[in-house]
Amino acid sequence: DTEVTQTPKHLVMGMTNKKSLKCEQHMGHRAMYWYKQKAKKPPELMFVYSYEKLSINESVPSRFSPECPNSSLLNLHLHALQPEDSALYLCASSQELGHAFFGQGTRLTVV
Amino acid sequence: AQSVTQLGSHVSVSEGALVLLRCNYSSSVPPYLFWYVQYPNQGLQLLLKYTSAATLVKGINGFEAEFKKSETSFHLTKPSAHMSDAAEYFCAVPYNQGGKLIFGQGTELSVKP
Numbered sequence: 001d002t003e004v005t006q007t008p009k010h011l012v013m014g015m016t017n018k019k020s021l022k023c024e025q026h027m028g029h030r031a032m033y034w035y036k037q038k039a040k041k042p043p044e045l046m047f048v049y050s051y052e053k054l055s056i057n058e059s060v061p062s063r064f065s066p067e068c069p070n071s072s073l074l075n076l077h078l079h080a081l082q083p084e085d086s087a088l089y090l091c092a093s094s095q096e097l098g099h100a101f102f103g104q105g106t107r108l109t110v111v
Numbered sequence: 112a113q114s115v116t117q118l119g120s121h122v123s124v125s126e127g128a129l130v131l132l133r134c135n136y137s138s139s140v141p142p143y144l145f146w147y148v149q150y151p152n153q154g155l156q157l158l159l160k161y162t163s164a165a166t167l168v169k170g171i172n173g174f175e176a177e178f179k180k181s182e183t184s185f186h187l188t189k190p191s192a193h194m195s196d197a198a199e200y201f202c203a204v205p206y207n208q209g210g211k212l213i214f215g216q217g218t219e220l221s222v223k224p
Binding site for chain 1: 143145147152153154155156157160199201210211212214215216217219
């Protein structure tokens with residue numbers, strides 16, 4: 001299994017809603033990532049988890065809250081988002097230093 | 112800090128023509144260099160990676176890239192473009208041991224029939 005699975009594929013939420021994005025991998029990778037990608041731009045790193053501990057937070061607003069319940073799962077909890085947070089959210093996993101496997105992404109629209 | 116620069120935000124070729132997408136890295140020789148492809152509304156898929164084992168790297172879908180230290184380049188090529196190659200292509204380099212990737216700005220490849 002060489003896949004990273006993200007759910008849901010599409011999400012529309014209001015600015016007062018609370019929602020969560022989910023990511024799962026079964027490749028035994030100990031590093032997992034959340035990236036945000038706006039249209040026609042490269043992915044921007046948000047968070048890195050290494051061995052289930054948060055190792056990098058790229059100064060992301062607190063309305064985004066990551067969680068790593070175990071070595072296979074990564075969640076991104078969303079609360080009080082703004083319309084400018086609308087983007088494609090990509091999850092990825094990798095060995096410590098190597099190429100990252102990306103999921104198909106969650107297309108988030110904040111209304 | 113490492114960075115990569117992709118020359119040309121948009122490249123258009125005819126079907127069957129050579130594809131050349133340019134990527135230059137900064138400063139020191141990186142341990143890895145990657146090319147990713149992103150089809151519309153999808154995630155990123157690894158095309159190929161340089162690991163210092165060989166300067167000419169072959170990837171999926173007929174793509175290859177050559178690492179040239181003298182030119183600090185890692186350009187992506189394909190001898191004959193196919194309509195299905197139309198996508199966004201990103202060059203990337205690891206930032207440090209922590210697994211963070213630094214991406215180039217991307218090149219959109221269009222293939223004309």
